[in-house]
Amino acid sequence: MTPALEISGLTKRFGDNLAVDHIDLGVPQGSFFGLVGQNGAGKTTTLSMAVGLLRPDGGSARIFGTDVWSAPERAKAMVGVLPDGLAMPERLTGREVLTYLGLLRGLDKDVVRQRAEELLAVLELDGAEKTLVIEYSTGMRKKIGLATALLHAPRLLVLDEPFEAVDPVSAATIKTILRGFVAGGGSIVLSSHVMALVEQLCDHVAVIDKGRVAAAGTLDEVRGARSLEDTFVELVGDQDTGVKELSWLSH
Amino acid sequence: MAVALTMAQMKVAVLRHAFHGRRAQTAGTGAALGALFAAGTIYLAFVDPDLLAAGYAVWLLGWMLGPVFMGGGDETLRPEYFSLLGLPPRRLAAGLLVAAFVGVAPLVSLTALLGLLVVGVRLGVANAVVAVPAMALQLAVFVLLSKVSVAVIGLALRSRLGAIASGVLNGAILAALGQIWVFFVAFGQTGVPAAVWYLPSGWGLLAVQGDWWALAALAVLVVLLLGAWAALLGRRAGATRTSARGRRPMTAATVNGAIVAKELRTWSRDLVRNHQLTFALSYGVCFAASPLILGWDGMLPYAGPIFVVMAAAMASNVYGTDGTALWLTLMTPGVSDVRGRQLAWLSAQAPVAIVLTVVFTAITGGPWPLMLALLSALLGGAAGLVPLISVFALVPGTDPHRRAGNPLRTSEDDGGLTGLAYLMLVLVIVTGVPAAFVAVRYGWAGVAVGVLTGVLCYWGFGLLAERRLCSHGPELLDVMRTGRKPETTVKFRLDQLSKTQKSIVWWCFGFGAIPLVPQGIIATVFVANDMLRHSWFLATYMPPGLRYPVAAAFILLGLAMYGTGLWFVRPRPSGEGAAA
Incomplete structure (x- = not known):
C-alpha cells in the first residue's frame, strides 16, 4: 500500500548548520506516527519540507504517492497541516477564519458553514464569537489551527506540537478527535517532545537527533521493554550521565 | 546611572549583531544621507542664523513625524524587555533615553547640532562654552519629543477614533510642510518666519546667541518630557482591550469573494491600517486644498490622484505586514491570492478616490479629461504595483500577534519599509505619466489611454506577482519566518x-x-x-x-x-x- 507520507533523503542546510541530514521516513496509511526529538533536532524543518512550506536542498516528499513539490495542488489537497507558531489571518474571528479557508479549499458555502459550526463547538471556541484570532490565547490558537487542518477532511494530518499550551480538558478533546480520525482510516504525523503523550497516542515513532533519524519503527520496536523516555535519553542524551545541578540554588 | 549604562551597552551589542549584510547597507546609506543633511545644516550656521533656526525646526519635525512613517522609530531596546525588573518608570525612561542616544540617527543629529558651536565660536568665548551643553540638551529634546510623540500615537492607535484623528492630523501636518510656500505667500512672508526661533528647536540657538534663559528652558523641557515619557511607558504595558463588538457575518461564496472579505475586514479592523488610510486621505485633501488659501483652486482636483499614490505607498508591504500567514496561501495552490488582494485594495480605495476626484473636479469645473485619465491610470497602476512590489521587494514584518507595545512597529527593518514606500510613490506616479501626457496634448484620448494602461498594469503586474508568489512562495515564507533575506547569490x-x-x-x-x-x-x-x-x-x-x-x-x-x-x-x- 502507498504510504500516507513518504520522505526520502530530505536535506536542509541553514548557513553552516546542516539542520536536516538526508532523512528517510515512511508513514504507513492508518498509522498514528510520532516524531520525537530535542529542541532544534530538526522536527519542524522536516515537517515543513514534507508539506511544501520549506524548499528542501535535496530529497523529496510524497503524500499518498503524489510529489509535494512537482504536483503541489493535488498533494496539498490531501493533507491538513498545523504548523507551530505561524500567523493566521489575525483580524478575523475563528468562524471567519474557517469560512475563509473553507472557500479557499473549494468547499461549498453551506458545507463550510456546517463544518465550521461543528468544529467550533467541539473545540469549545464557539464562546468566543466576537474575539479576533489576534486576541486568542496560545491554547486557543492551537485549537483554531487544528480546526483549519481538519476543515477540508484531509486523509493525512501533519501536526507540529499540537498539544503545546493546550489545557488538559481541551487536550483530552483533541486526543479523542485524533483517535477517531485514525480509527476512520486517516493517518497522522505529530511532533512532540513529550514522550508520555507520544507513547499514549502513537503506534509508530521516529526519534530525530541532530537532523538524522536515530531510530524508527513501531512503538514497541523502538522502545523495546523500556519506556520511550529511557530509550530516547539513551539515544540522544549526552554520554556524560552526571546530572548537572545549580549549586547556588540550594540554601 | 548603572541601569542607563547597562542599557547603552545592550544597545551597542544589539546594533553590532544587527548591522550585517543588507541591514548594514541600509544603515550605511541612511548615515551617508544624514551626514549630507548635517553638513548642509552646519553650512547654514555660516550663512544666516535665521536659516539655521529654520533648519533645526525641520530636524525637529523629522524626529517627531519620521517614526510615524518609518515603522515606529528606533525600538532596539523595547520597554517590555525590562518590565519584569520592577524599575521605577523614571529610571526606566532615563535608561532608555541614554540608550536612545546610541545609534546612527542621534549621531547624525549631533553632527548637525555642531552648527550651534559654529555660531558660538563666531560670537565669543562664553557663547562657544554655552554651545556645548546646548547641543546635548537640544539633542535630548529631539530624541524625547520623538519618543513622546510615538508613545502618544501608540496610545491613540488603541481606539478607532484615535487612529483616525492621528491619521488626519499627521496627514495635514505633512501636507502643510509640502505646501509651505502657500503659507509664505499668504502671510506676505519673504524671509524665515520668526516662529522658528520660539519652537523648542530654536532654543539652543537662542541660548548660544546670548539669551541664557533658553538654556534653562531646554533643561526644564527635558525634565518635563522625561516625566511625560515615563508616564506614557507605564500606560503602554497595558494589553489592548479585546473587542466585543458584533461581527457582520461573512457572506462570501466564492474563492475571490473570501479573499476580498478577509482583506476588507483586515483593513477595517486593523487600527494601523485605519490610521494609514486616513493619513493618505488627509494628506491628499490638505495638499490639494491648501492653495485655496490664496484663492487658487487649480490643484483641488488632484486630491484624488494624490490620495491614490499615498495609499499605495502605505500598502507597499502588504504581504510583509501579514507575516507568516502566507503559509495558508502556500497550502492552497491554485488559488489566486494576488487577484483577491488587488480587488480588495481597489474596493477599499477606489470609491474614495473616485468621489474625491469627481466632486473636486466638478467644483473647479475641470479639467475633466486629465483628471479622469490620471485617476484610471493611477488606480490600475497602484492596484498592480501593490502586490508586485510587496512580493518582489518583501520586507519581513513582525507577525501581528508578536508585535510589542508600539503598534506602528510592523517590522524590524524600518529602513527597508521607508525605502519601499518611496519606491512605490515613484513607480505609481510613473504609471500615470503616459495617460497624463496624452490627456494634456489630446484631451479625451487621454482617458482611453489611462483606462488602457490601468487595466494593463492591473492585469500584467498582478500576473507577475502571482507567478513570483507561486515560484518563490516557500522562500518568501522563510524570509518572514527568520526575518532575514537570503544572502545575494x-x-x-x-x-x-x-x-x-x-x-x-x-x-x-x-x-x-x-x-x-x-x-x-x-x-x-x-x-x-x-x-x-x-x-x-x-x-x-x-x-x-x-x-x-x-x-x-x-x-x-x-x-x-x-x-x-x-x-x-x-x-x-x-x-x-x-x-x-
Whole structure:
C-alpha cells in the first residue's frame, strides 16, 4: 500500500548548520506516527519540507504517492497541516477564519458553514464569537489551527506540537478527535517532545537527533521493554550521565 | 546611572549583531544621507542664523513625524524587555533615553547640532562654552519629543477614533510642510518666519546667541518630557482591550469573494491600517486644498490622484505586514491570492478616490479629461504595483500577534519599509505619466489611454506577482519566518571560486570599464568629431586608417572582460538546489 507520507533523503542546510541530514521516513496509511526529538533536532524543518512550506536542498516528499513539490495542488489537497507558531489571518474571528479557508479549499458555502459550526463547538471556541484570532490565547490558537487542518477532511494530518499550551480538558478533546480520525482510516504525523503523550497516542515513532533519524519503527520496536523516555535519553542524551545541578540554588 | 549604562551597552551589542549584510547597507546609506543633511545644516550656521533656526525646526519635525512613517522609530531596546525588573518608570525612561542616544540617527543629529558651536565660536568665548551643553540638551529634546510623540500615537492607535484623528492630523501636518510656500505667500512672508526661533528647536540657538534663559528652558523641557515619557511607558504595558463588538457575518461564496472579505475586514479592523488610510486621505485633501488659501483652486482636483499614490505607498508591504500567514496561501495552490488582494485594495480605495476626484473636479469645473485619465491610470497602476512590489521587494514584518507595545512597529527593518514606500510613490506616479501626457496634448484620448494602461498594469503586474508568489512562495515564507533575506547569490558564487579565478573576476569587473568606455566609446566620439591627439585616448593618436579599428578593438576588449567575469560567476546548477 502507498504510504500516507513518504520522505526520502530530505536535506536542509541553514548557513553552516546542516539542520536536516538526508532523512528517510515512511508513514504507513492508518498509522498514528510520532516524531520525537530535542529542541532544534530538526522536527519542524522536516515537517515543513514534507508539506511544501520549506524548499528542501535535496530529497523529496510524497503524500499518498503524489510529489509535494512537482504536483503541489493535488498533494496539498490531501493533507491538513498545523504548523507551530505561524500567523493566521489575525483580524478575523475563528468562524471567519474557517469560512475563509473553507472557500479557499473549494468547499461549498453551506458545507463550510456546517463544518465550521461543528468544529467550533467541539473545540469549545464557539464562546468566543466576537474575539479576533489576534486576541486568542496560545491554547486557543492551537485549537483554531487544528480546526483549519481538519476543515477540508484531509486523509493525512501533519501536526507540529499540537498539544503545546493546550489545557488538559481541551487536550483530552483533541486526543479523542485524533483517535477517531485514525480509527476512520486517516493517518497522522505529530511532533512532540513529550514522550508520555507520544507513547499514549502513537503506534509508530521516529526519534530525530541532530537532523538524522536515530531510530524508527513501531512503538514497541523502538522502545523495546523500556519506556520511550529511557530509550530516547539513551539515544540522544549526552554520554556524560552526571546530572548537572545549580549549586547556588540550594540554601 | 548603572541601569542607563547597562542599557547603552545592550544597545551597542544589539546594533553590532544587527548591522550585517543588507541591514548594514541600509544603515550605511541612511548615515551617508544624514551626514549630507548635517553638513548642509552646519553650512547654514555660516550663512544666516535665521536659516539655521529654520533648519533645526525641520530636524525637529523629522524626529517627531519620521517614526510615524518609518515603522515606529528606533525600538532596539523595547520597554517590555525590562518590565519584569520592577524599575521605577523614571529610571526606566532615563535608561532608555541614554540608550536612545546610541545609534546612527542621534549621531547624525549631533553632527548637525555642531552648527550651534559654529555660531558660538563666531560670537565669543562664553557663547562657544554655552554651545556645548546646548547641543546635548537640544539633542535630548529631539530624541524625547520623538519618543513622546510615538508613545502618544501608540496610545491613540488603541481606539478607532484615535487612529483616525492621528491619521488626519499627521496627514495635514505633512501636507502643510509640502505646501509651505502657500503659507509664505499668504502671510506676505519673504524671509524665515520668526516662529522658528520660539519652537523648542530654536532654543539652543537662542541660548548660544546670548539669551541664557533658553538654556534653562531646554533643561526644564527635558525634565518635563522625561516625566511625560515615563508616564506614557507605564500606560503602554497595558494589553489592548479585546473587542466585543458584533461581527457582520461573512457572506462570501466564492474563492475571490473570501479573499476580498478577509482583506476588507483586515483593513477595517486593523487600527494601523485605519490610521494609514486616513493619513493618505488627509494628506491628499490638505495638499490639494491648501492653495485655496490664496484663492487658487487649480490643484483641488488632484486630491484624488494624490490620495491614490499615498495609499499605495502605505500598502507597499502588504504581504510583509501579514507575516507568516502566507503559509495558508502556500497550502492552497491554485488559488489566486494576488487577484483577491488587488480587488480588495481597489474596493477599499477606489470609491474614495473616485468621489474625491469627481466632486473636486466638478467644483473647479475641470479639467475633466486629465483628471479622469490620471485617476484610471493611477488606480490600475497602484492596484498592480501593490502586490508586485510587496512580493518582489518583501520586507519581513513582525507577525501581528508578536508585535510589542508600539503598534506602528510592523517590522524590524524600518529602513527597508521607508525605502519601499518611496519606491512605490515613484513607480505609481510613473504609471500615470503616459495617460497624463496624452490627456494634456489630446484631451479625451487621454482617458482611453489611462483606462488602457490601468487595466494593463492591473492585469500584467498582478500576473507577475502571482507567478513570483507561486515560484518563490516557500522562500518568501522563510524570509518572514527568520526575518532575514537570503544572502545575494553572486557573493555565494564568488566564495566558491579559487583564488586565481577570483582575481581574474576582480580584474575583469574592476578594469573592464577602461577599454570599454574611455578608450572605446569616448575615443570613438572624439575620432568622429576630429578631436585628435586628445590626452590619453589612444585611438586619437593613430594614423587615419587605424583610428576606428583601435577604438573598436578596445570596445571588444572591454566587453570580453565583462563577459569573462560574468562567465565565472554565472549561475550553474550544483548538487544542492537540485530539488528546487
